[in-house]
Amino acid sequence: MPERLSRQILWVSDLIDEDSKEWKRELVNLRFLPQDTDAILGIPLSVIGARNRVVWAETKNGRNEARHSGKQRSGLAVSRSSLRLLEQFQIANEHPATTAVQNQLVKWTLPPSGCYKVNVDGAVFSKRKLAAMGVVIRDEEGQLIATLCRKLYTPLGPLETEAKTMEVGIMFAREVGIRDVLFEGDSLVLNNAIHGLNKIDPSVQNVVKGILQSVQGFRTFAFSHTKRQGNAPAHALAQHVVNVEDFLVWLEECPGCIVRACMQDVRSIYNHE
Structure with a gap:
């Protein structure tokens, strides 16, 4: 041995x-x-x-x-x-009761002028004991700058996966070299924890601490929450991870699995204008 x-x-x-x-x-x-x-x-x-x-x-x-x-x-x-x-x-692990709400159309929005938006999403494949991550970076005009998908061979839960994906998104943004960033995901629980609006779940306490520490290296930064419809490319990228061996990075190139979602995001912005 x-x-x-x-x-x-x-x-x-x-x-x-x-x-x-x-x-x-x-x-x-x-x-x-x-x-x-x-x-x-x-x-x-x-x-x-x-x-x-x-x-x-x-x-x-x-x-x-x-x-x-x-x-x-x-x-x-x-x-x-x-x-x-x-x-x-x-x-703590019971699913909260859902209430009927009126469906609202949620669209991806451009980041503020001079800023980049980093969308992140995680996916859990319980039977395979895998966690998947998708990160999409776009500029103020909606142009794709960089994307990343990564596979973790650990049986993380949904919240833990979202937290780790946000941390990975921050590190990736730093490696790409952008300095003014808006980080966005579709986990409301994580977003509230980052903003100190609710008690941090013990399972992600250390990761949230790492997130808040890691973003200090940017010139400006902010966090926002969107629903799944406003996070479609990152979600599709996370789902695509099962088809890769470990991780993949694209620079100024749009992966085929998210071309349609990215086009719909841009189309919805300019059609709205």
Whole structure:
């Protein structure tokens, strides 16, 4: 067995690739049971990283109370605490009830003058345990500047995938070299979390922190939300990821899978004018 797989694992960071800031999938699969492997790989990692620390659930300071203060809870108390955590988890993962609303036509809009718009969208392929990302960058006239689609071999959930896609979109925009950017996606929950309008879900807390830190390198930046109809090219690109091996980048070239969606966006803008 290779040394890198046989050495003892003491910290979470031992399971994370230092350069890519991604899980060492081979090591995780080797050391953990299948159900635990999916749970670990389903945790999104931020490019900013985080320090190792020991945390005990259901304590105010995250410390082991039995060890540090001599207080030890009874088995019944522990059982009740576990059931309460399970109930909170189930409530948090329930789909909210939908209400009938009047259909409104949502269109993609141009970014402000002198600014670029980066549209992002993520897709989850649960059966394949894949997360897919689509990023589309256009200028103030709607001209395509760059696109990216990327595949992640991790069983992320919808919110985690959207958060990671936004982070990847920010990094891609920085690599392309644009400085004034409007980032847009169709996840209202993520958009509200970025703007501090609601409590950040613990599963994406570190990624949102990374997003807010990463955008500081731009001259100007902003975040906006649109519905799926206003994010069609990025959505189509994310769906296309299943057809690529890992990731693809197009510079000043429109991928065939989003030509129609891009033309419809531009047509709707100028027909409206």
